[in-house]
Amino acid sequence: MAKALTGDGSAPARPAPLAVALKDAVVSGVITWLLLLPLVGFRATESGSGPLTLTTRFGLVTVFAVVVAVLRLVMHLTVWRPGREKRVAATPSALAGLGARISPLAKPAFFTLALLYPLLAVVLSGGLTPSRYWIDLGIYIGSYVMLGWGLNIVVGLAGLLDLGYVAFYAVGAYAFALLSTSVPINDFMAGHLGEGFWAAWSFWVCLPVCGLLAALWGVILGFPVLRLRGDYLAIVTLAFGEIIRLVLINWTDFTNGGAGIASIPPISFFGMPFSAGDDGFAAHFGLTFDPMHRIIFLYFVILALAALTALVTLRLRRMPVGRAWEALREDEIACRSLGINTTLTKLTAFATGAMFGGFAGAFFAVRVRFVSPESFTFIESAMILAIVVLGGMGSQIGVAAAAVLMIGGMEMLRNLSFLKSDWLLGPDFDPTLYRMLIFGFAMVAVMVWRPRGLVSGRLATIFLKERKTVSGDLVKEGHG
């Protein structure tokens, strides 16, 4: 486990690699054994309402320790050979180079695949109804792609570490939930624009409102933290995120507390409800009614919203404000010395990022048709941040790939039922329990292995004559 236990090679007579590796393997095995002993070796089990009793699992601890020792031994004899020097790449690494070569193709391919995904899902799973799982998964991933791109503006472009992004997601979701279920608004709309108008159009009317409200909250929360940087900023945004969640739980009159808001009106096809009736979507287009129409439409809505996010980000990066964001990320002091208004730059980044979070929140509310504070915990923020970081902060395609990889991967863990077979881990094994464990481990592992994410190179937005990708190793950043 502990890396670099072996002393570095300044000693004149270097010990044999095998001896070093063996010693390291034994030491790390013992450490693992000791680490796991208290909490894996013993388990405090509840027995009815009586006191806790202890059960022991020393065998499991030993197995883990042996696995760690063997893994380290193998790694030492293969990858971590003594005297291996850590390479600092002046040019982008091979992976990044490959990425650069396929990237002109990757984007259209990715977009085409995203467009054709429902068709593929329906064809491959053999019918509309069986494809529901796959299209739901697509919507779920799409939401995270959008959230990742939204947070990417704040973290990846402006370099402001925001740990409370889920607050804006919550603002968007609650704004839509409250607006669409509010009786006075419904009555007002019914009185002035006709019965049923609000039920049909509420999502499309509320979507911009939710975005604006979230942006407003972005400014409100961004304003006090303008002077903060780095870790402090992260902690304060975390505190804000938690405050909003606690207020949502406790302000029962307004938000219905922990019980949440239910019966949010479903999405409509620009005014046509997805219902079996005569004025429904299916009847209009001469199709037989199927509840899957709504799901597929939701997929395209999130795709469009995500595409909007990506497009706006791409355009903004070419504008002065986008360049100011990137300058802010690279060096705040230099940025200020050049006469850039850092206050305004930070606030626009917060507001733009928050707005897309708000859109995603409204979409979440209309998809699930139920919001409660449970959905907006810190873990959610951490997950979105992990997507941005894993994707390589600032890279759009990287963030999208990371979202697919992470959300899809975590979802796939649910399907590992073969692990339940008797000869592996037994029928009591529940892979879903390990999702967050693996997630946390992956977050650490990715940071240690590739601190700058999958796509670590920097593609300059403005360039002289020739466009070059700059290796992430040469970029010194992160003081924003």
Place this chain on the structure above:
Amino acid sequence: MDVFLQQLINGLTLGSIYGLIAIGYTMVFGIIGMVNFAHGDVFMVSAFIGLIAFLLLTTVIGLSSIFLVLAIVLVVAMIFTGLLSWTIERVAYRPLRGSFRLAPMISAIGMSILLANFVQVAQGPRNKPLPPMLTDVIVLMDNNGYQVTLAYKQIVIMGVTVALLAGFWYLVQKTPLGRAQRACEQDRKMAALLGVDVDRTISLTFIIGAMLAAVAGVMYLMYYGVVNFNDGFVPGVKAFTAAVLGGIGSLPGAVLGGLLIGLIETFWSAYFSIEYKDVAAFSILAITLVFMPQGLLGRPEVEKV
């Protein structure tokens, strides 16, 4: 007056626990400039280790003296938590030293999630209750049936905290290790040039911080009699708030901040609303950082170009 006195006692007890955790945050921030986000979860793990050790001693071995049991539990929790923290630093933070500034922080968030879910998987998601111990109280005041009490366990908590802080103060001020630590805090490169083993000092800082958190964890377990895998996050953030309020990097500040946060929380719960007590703590964090980033006893941060 009687309610006030009772809340003062409760607040100081809670504040001692926060103060012990806050020292870990403040030391690590002082020496390597990172927020050790996983520290709250290290605290929670230590409470679980304490729970296991307690069960082992009382049900399997059958010790009956509660003070002996507590002393052994404390030592066991400190050793294992120190080892855990050492490993975390080695595995998750050291490779990222010198990387860009947000990298260790993100790694620490991952570690925090990893630890909480590891405990959930290994020990189960339900609350782990212990039978109440040290239930005796001293009645300080009796005002028409409202008794102001000082529980034995509160005395134990405050006593252990004071004793530990004295020992810790001696360690930092008078021993070579403490000197090395203060040197690294001022200038790591210079300290290395002058022959201080920086890596070792940082490792020891993590171990000491974790040991203090382990004491806090055992005290927490004893005080509330119950622990859950989720219990690391909120006390962790509150202890961080305490460290910030006292001035991050300042050791007396961490203790002072811890006591203040404990008092504010109990008084807020007693006089305003118990639902918003966490909001109060989080707001103090935000307000302090925004208006007084150097805290009560900290040095203002000077930025050099």
